Amino acid sequence: MSELPRVTPADAKRLARLGIRTVGDLLLDLPYDWEWYGEPVPVARLRAGEQATVVGRLVRVLARRSPRGRLDLTEAVLQDDEGGRLQIVWFNQPYLARQLRAGDRLAVAGTVRLSRYGRLPEMQNPYHERVGEDGPRRVGGLMPKYHLTAGLTSRRRAAWVEVALPLAEQLTEPVPPAALARHHLLPIAEAVRKGHRPRELGEWRRACNRMAFAELLELQAAFLLARRRMAVERATPIPYRQEVIEAFKAGLGFQLTRAQRRAIWDIYRDLQRETPMNRLLDGDVGSGKTAVAAAAAAMVHAAGLQTVIMAPTEILARQHLGAFRAYLERSFPELRVELLVSGLGAKERRRVKAAAASGHCAVLVGTHALIEEDVALAALGLAVVDEQHRFGTRQRELLRERSRHGRPHFLAMTATPIPRSLALALYGEMALSIIDEMPPGRTPVATRVIEPGRREEAYEVVRREVRAGHQAFVICPLIEASATLEAKAATAEFERLRREVFPDLRLALVHGRMRDKDAVMRAFREGGSDILVATSVVEVGVDVPGATVMLVEGAERFGLAQLHQLRGRVGRGRLRSCCLLLADDPSAKSLERLRLMEQTTDGFRLAQEDMRLRGAGELMGPRQHGMSDVAMEALQRPELLSEVRQEAQRLLDEDPGLDRWPGLWQAAQRRLELTSIS
Numbered sequence: 001m002s003e004l005p006r007v008t009p010a011d012a013k014r015l016a017r018l019g020i021r022t023v024g025d026l027l028l029d030l031p032y033d034w035e036w037y038g039e040p041v042p043v044a045r046l047r048a049g050e051q052a053t054v055v056g057r058l059v060r061v062l063a064r065r066s067p068r069g070r071l072d073l074t075e076a077v078l079q080d081d082e083g084g085r086l087q088i089v090w091f092n093q094p095y096l097a098r099q100l101r102a103g104d105r106l107a108v109a110g111t112v113r114l115s116r117y118g119r120l121p122e123m124q125n126p127y128h129e130r131v132g133e134d135g136p137r138r139v140g141g142l143m144p145k146y147h148l149t150a151g152l153t154s155r156r157r158a159a160w161v162e163v164a165l166p167l168a169e170q171l172t173e174p175v176p177p178a179a180l181a182r183h184h185l186l187p188i189a190e191a192v193r194k195g196h197r198p199r200e201l202g203e204w205r206r207a208c209n210r211m212a213f214a215e216l217l218e219l220q221a222a223f224l225l226a227r228r229r230m231a232v233e234r235a236t237p238i239p240y241r242q243e244v245i246e247a248f249k250a251g252l253g254f255q256l257t258r259a260q261r262r263a264i265w266d267i268y269r270d271l272q273r274e275t276p277m278n279r280l281l282d283g284d285v286g287s288g289k290t291a292v293a294a295a296a297a298a299m300v301h302a303a304g305l306q307t308v309i310m311a312p313t314e315i316l317a318r319q320h321l322g323a324f325r326a327y328l329e330r331s332f333p334e335l336r337v338e339l340l341v342s343g344l345g346a347k348e349r350r351r352v353k354a355a356a357a358s359g360h361c362a363v364l365v366g367t368h369a370l371i372e373e374d375v376a377l378a379a380l381g382l383a384v385v386d387e388q389h390r391f392g393t394r395q396r397e398l399l400r401e402r403s404r405h406g407r408p409h410f411l412a413m414t415a416t417p418i419p420r421s422l423a424l425a426l427y428g429e430m431a432l433s434i435i436d437e438m439p440p441g442r443t444p445v446a447t448r449v450i451e452p453g454r455r456e457e458a459y460e461v462v463r464r465e466v467r468a469g470h471q472a473f474v475i476c477p478l479i480e481a482s483a484t485l486e487a488k489a490a491t492a493e494f495e496r497l498r499r500e501v502f503p504d505l506r507l508a509l510v511h512g513r514m515r516d517k518d519a520v521m522r523a524f525r526e527g528g529s530d531i532l533v534a535t536s537v538v539e540v541g542v543d544v545p546g547a548t549v550m551l552v553e554g555a556e557r558f559g560l561a562q563l564h565q566l567r568g569r570v571g572r573g574r575l576r577s578c579c580l581l582l583a584d585d586p587s588a589k590s591l592e593r594l595r596l597m598e599q600t601t602d603g604f605r606l607a608q609e610d611m612r613l614r615g616a617g618e619l620m621g622p623r624q625h626g627m628s629d630v631a632m633e634a635l636q637r638p639e640l641l642s643e644v645r646q647e648a649q650r651l652l653d654e655d656p657g658l659d660r661w662p663g664l665w666q667a668a669q670r671r672l673e674l675t676s677i678s
């Protein structure tokens with residue numbers, strides 16, 4: 001990126017946060033919307049407060065420093081063809097004074113205000129473009145809106161794109177020409193040009209369509225390639241044995257739900273094959289995915305093979321250790337479950353590794369330590385990843401490679417309810433099992449949306465619960481652009497609550513920028529504090545049975561699916577729990593959206609609604625698969641998806657290795673590598 005003029009290293013970092021690392025990425029990321037400044041108008045017709053475009057000749061350009069020397073000002077006067085004069089000032093763009101000269105013909109677009117000197121109308125920091133006699137091409141009319149992070153503006157992005165646009169010719173076209181023709185798609189260079197500089201919005205939409213189609217095609221091709229690759233891999237088949245599942249059920253202590261039985265059955269069917277299982281188990285928090293994984297482990301064990309389970313945090317790994325032991329030890333007393341995390345002492349670590357290497361340990365539970373250390377398993381039959389979105393493709397691969405010979409079967413688990421259509425589009429290389437039913441006997445978390453003026457009522461509920469010996473979460477608003485800002489805001493809120501609201505209670509703080517989040521969570525779980533003030537990092541499945549209140553600040557900034565996940569942090573024990581959603585400044589629309597939380601506890605339904613109301617992009621979080629918004633939106637168009645899928649199938653049928661289309665092959669590989677965030 002730094003090859004572009006005026007992209008500082010800090011800018012490059014900001015862009016990288018948006019997934020833009022090369023000039024090509026910059027070009028491929030089209031504006032997501034436009035601002036309309038209208039056709040050029042004479043200065044005489046300008047009105048303060050309106051957005052407008054003016055074309056004229058510069059009669060004066062002057063560089064100055066602001067009175068206290070803090071700002072570089074570029075001041076100019078623009079005169080239109082009727083003699084009307086517009087005052088212009090640009091802040092902190094000193095290079096403009098060097099680039100612009102009196103006599104230049106310019107189009108400027110911005111908001112009109114009354115001049116500080118009272119005489120001429122003025123624009124501050126307008127968009128500008130040098131124009132020929134035929135009028136402006138970019139400035140005026142439509143101005144692009146780009147995705148931004150703190151420190152970037154659409155205008156600066158537009159300026160960089162402007163410089164880079166000639167390079168569009170060098171972009172590799174991933175879509176084979178025949179496919180372009182079949183689906184009436186713009187070639188890549190044309191799409192990039194028209195997408196950033198459309199003459200009318202129809203051109204931009206066509207460009208977006210093409211981008212979405214290409215991205216989805218890359219992804220579908222990636223899935224097909226991955227499926228084919230896996231189809232030639234060999235795994236050890238795990239024979240199905242009725243007496244094993246019978247024993248497992250007998251030792252469980254509860255009845256499996258229908259949905260759990262279905263998922264277990266899906267898995268047993270896959271395990272019997274000679275090609276490795278590659279399955280995603282999707283079920284809400286508390287839906288009982290662990291028991292499903294344990295049922296699989298029992299069958300694998302009966303075949304003389306081992307199971308390894310990787311969780312994103314030590315606390316979760318320990319939770320699994322307890323659960324697997326509880327589920328399996330009664331019926332399979334000889335089945336040993338062990339734990340490997342980085343916190344273990346040297347001796348214990350050696351013992352566990354030896355047990356894994358000898359095959360003595362049937363189930364090995366752990367964290368990243370499983371792939372970072374030299375762990376070898378004598379006979380790995382099944383690899384399980386919990387909270388799979390927290391791991392990258394590479395890490396999952398490393399886990400599979402823990403096997404000394406052959407490829408293990410693979411099971412990924414997620415507590416993010418994903419509508420089936422979306423899961424198929426996003427995780428097309430995996431088979432899908434959905435647990436859409438909760439174990440019986442859960443009291444649903446009573447949820448209430450609380451309007452801005454009534455915050456004190458929410459605090460009162462927190463006090464009442466803490467007096468009763470329970471605990472509370474307070475979740476701080478989401479700040480998308482910056483984890484640092486988010487951490488700062490949470491710290492400030494923590495201080496405020498501690499001093500002004502709950503001075504008599506014990507508060508703790510956890511946010512994404514903290515080194516030892518795990519320790520804080522553990523202390524809270526063990527009752528070390530009454531209230532945990534947190535950013536959304538507590539989302540991941542930690543059990544705090546004593547917590548009965550979840551108070552979410554700025555609830556309207558979260559997606560429903562996200563809120564649902566947060567809500568899942570309470571009501572884990574026997575106690576009645578509640579979730580209080582505080583909206584900062586809610587419009588009727590966002591209030592209505594939040595009210596859905598009061599009405600349903602079905603995560604899949606909420607996810608579906610989220611997708612309908614806010615789009616798939618919001619649902620999945622930013623940059624899933626490195627996909628653009630337009631592509632995420634396109635995922636919701638089933639007819640387009642099936643068109644794309646057929647095209648991918650056709651291309652691969654004609655040319656199974658994509659040897660003729662290296663552009664598509666490379667793009668597909670890149671998509672697979674991007675499969676995971678965080």
Ligand code: ADP
Pocket residue numbers: 254255256257260283284285286287288289290291415439440541
């Ligand atoms: P998750 O899907 O979030 O990983 P868990 O596997 O941790 O859910 O299960 C949540 C709780 O529900 C655990 O305490 C577990 O023992 C219990 N549980 C799981 N399945 C059932 C069931 N069929 N009936 C009753 N309780 C169950």
Ligand code: MG
Pocket residue numbers: 289290386541
């Ligand atoms: Mg779990």
